Amino acid sequence: AAPDVRPPRGLDYPAVAPNTADTVTLPPGYDQNIVIRWGDPVVPGAPAFDFDGQTPEAQAGQFGYNNDFCGLVALPGGGGRFVMFSNHEYTIEPLMFRGYDPANPADAQIRIGMAAHGLSVVVVERDRRTGRMTAVLDERYNRRYTASSEFVLDGPAAGSALLKTSADPTGTKVLGTLNNCSGGVTPWGTFLSGEENINQYFANADPADARLKRYGFAAGASERKWERLEPRFDLAKEPNEANRFGWVVEVDPLDPEAPPVKHTALGRFKHEGATIGLTRDGRAVAYMGDDERFDYVYKYVSDEPMMHGESRRAREHNRTLLTEGTLYVARFTGDSPAAEIDGTRKLPADGAFDGSGEWIKLARGATSFVDGMSAEEVYVFTRQAADTVGATKMDRPEDVEPHPRTGSVYLALTNNSDRGKAGQAGADEANPRNGNKHGHVIELVEQGRDAAATTFGWSILLVCGDAADPSTYFGGYDKSQVSPITSPDNLAFDTYGNLWISTDSAGALKINDGLYGVSLEGPTRGRTTLFAGVPKGAECCGPVVTDDFVLISVQHPGDLDGASPEAPASAWPDGPGSQPRPSVVGIRRVGPGGRPSRIGQ
Ligand code: FEO
Ligand code: CA
Ligand code: CA
Ligand code: CA
Known part of the structure; x- marks a missing residue:
């Protein structure tokens, strides 16, 4: 491709230079503000943040730590108001407390850590004049779920003996949700989040x-x-x-009284998240990754179709979609001779890492399709079920997300430095690089472009890294025109159909993590363009990309070796002398006269 090929709509911005600055770096003409950060009040009446005066009670009403996934649902009535969902994956106590003793933490520190986990539901508002997004202390919708909030277990394994404890002899009620990583917004207007x-x-x-x-x-x-x-x-x-x-959690943003749910029908593993597509006959399909080296990609297909509309009946029906259905795991088969996959990522003779695959049935309701395991065992010990049926061991599946227009499914395989090590699986066509430090992205096309299909085709879109590294591949695009990218983690799509990728572990390239626009179509297919860099020690998560604004979640800023409150590695976002705080950042484009302008145009 010639350098003068025009970028596609939505990706027309100058690439940000990869950097190690302690700030969010953006193309010229773009502006940013903090929408909400660790410790900001979520529940009306919660106190303002005080780093040296933290309490469990305050934290339970404030935005939690390490927000990862972020999703928006427009509030009825419009007016630029949305319900925003953020999850709080984990806490880093040595950065949260001065003089933290990991061997013997204080009771209050433990309780603050529990309250800083979980989920936040917060109304946000976009100012029509400036385009700035800000959080609103809304009485009706704002709420926190922590490690102590009650969740309902539903689906085929709810009430199983495997889920009963002395505090819950019914096996249907759990206190708390933990290590929520990525997630999704369902077409029926709820939020999903994966316990990892x-x-x-x-x-x-x-x-x-x-x-x-x-x-x-x-x-x-x-x-x-x-x-x-x-x-x-x-x-x-x-x-x-x-x-x-280890379940997928669902929260209905518009119904604060409805209990949050853990769905056993979607299996139990280290869930990165879950994103929803629809079959040709309107049933819901959840695509899911299990983020561990050599673990698997899954999907779930509901028995019933989704009901459209906002009626109470539709909302109640759609709440059951992730309760009754069939759980599958993926097997990938390459179409090139195994001898041509040498672990260096040298393209095989047919010029592509590609092939076919199948979705292997694991269980549906009370029926198990796995030898030697009951259905309840399949749902609770899903990894062992997938081991038994011979699923393909992947390079750490993170987001798995269907394209809203084409239905093609994109898989972020973040990295796997153990691929090809002694005693471990070596390269195969779907995971073609041994010692895969920088990860890759697969494009999966369901048979007949129907998400209900049990077979699929696939090809590798990106083998990540610095373009100068001969083992990288950018969809065949001119490598002199791409931004270096490593460790793809979260995925999003804009309204033009472009893919957006946020990264986790760019230290592998000695740069900060960030958000990249990726062209999928035409002569620029495979072009990666850095849009936003995040501060020192941070991971970029939870991208939301609309025509008018972008949200990113900046997770664990300042998390570098040896950092502490006495010697912080970052002063973002509050500036010199402050402690780093995980945050949601709103990004807008400023046009003539300071008016908001369209992203990437
Ligand atoms: Fe929490 Fe898979 O990253
Ligand atoms: Ca091939
Ligand atoms: Ca992740
Ligand atoms: Ca990750």
Whole structure:
């Protein structure tokens, strides 16, 4: 492609130079503001943030730590008001508290950590004149869910003996949601969020228990010592509590009284998130990644079609879509001879990393399709079910998201430095690079472009890294015209059909993480253009890209080796002398006379 090929609509902005600045860097003509940050009040009446005066009660009404996914649903009546959903993946106590002692945290520090986990629902408003997005202290919709809020378990494994504990003999009610990473907005107007690295909250796993081991639960004390205050986090005392985390959570933003739900029908693993497509006959399909080295890509297809409209009947019906359906796991088969996949990412003779695949049925309702496992076991120990049926071991599946117009599904495979190591799986056509430090992106096309299909085709769109690295591939586009990109994590689409990718671990290229626009069509297919860089030590998450504004979630700013409140690695966003605070950033384009202008035009 010639350098003078015009960028597609929506991606017409000068590439931001990769950098290590302690700020959000944007193309010229774009402006930014903090929409909300760690400690800002969410619930009306919550106190203002005070780094040295934190309490569990204050934190439970304030925005939590390490916001990852971000989604918006427009409020009825319009007026530029939205309900925003953010999740709070995890806490970093050594950055949150002065003089934190990891071996013996104070009770209040433990309780603040619990309250800084979970979810935030916050009304945000876009100023018509300036285009600025700001949070509103709304009495009706704003709320927090923490590690102590009650969630309902629903679906085929709810009430199973595997989910019962001494505090909950029904196996249907769980306190808290933990390690929520990515998520999705459903076409019926709810938010989904994936519980990911849930093993780190639990102590004293039996090392001989293969079911616990497969999910990474370990012996000894937990990192945050929550088991000291709540024995349910001690697996020697309450072994089934572990099984009550690792689910996809659904929240109805417009119905604050409706209990938040954990959906057992979508399986239990280290859920990155879940995003929804629709089959030709209108049923809901959830696409999901299990973010661990050599783990799997899944989908779920509902039995019933979605009901359109805003009626009470439609809302109640759609709430059941993720309760009854079929759970599948993906197997990828390359179309080139295995000998041509040498682990260096040299293209095979047919010129593409591509092939076919199938969705292997695991369970539907009370029916298991996995030898030796009951349906309840398939839902609770989904990783073992997928192991049994021979699913394809992938390079850490993060977001898996269908394109709203074409239905093609994009898979962010963030990295896997263990690929090809002794005793580990080596390169295959779908994961073609050994020691895959920078990750890749797969495009998957369902048979007949129907999300209900049980077979698919696929090809690799990007093999990430610096273009000078011969193992990279940018959809065949001119490598001199792309921004370096590593460790793709979250995905979004704009209204023009472009893909947007945010990254986690750009330190692998000695640059800060960021948000990239990626062209999917025409002569620029595969062109990556850096749109926003995030501050030092941060990961870029949760992109929302509209015609008028972009939101990014800046997670763990200042999280660099050796950093502490006494020696912070970042002073973002509050400036010199302050502690770093995870935040949602609103980005707008400023046109003539300071008027808002369209993004990427
Ligand atoms: Fe929390 Fe998969 O990143
Ligand atoms: Ca091939
Ligand atoms: Ca992630
Ligand atoms: Ca990640």
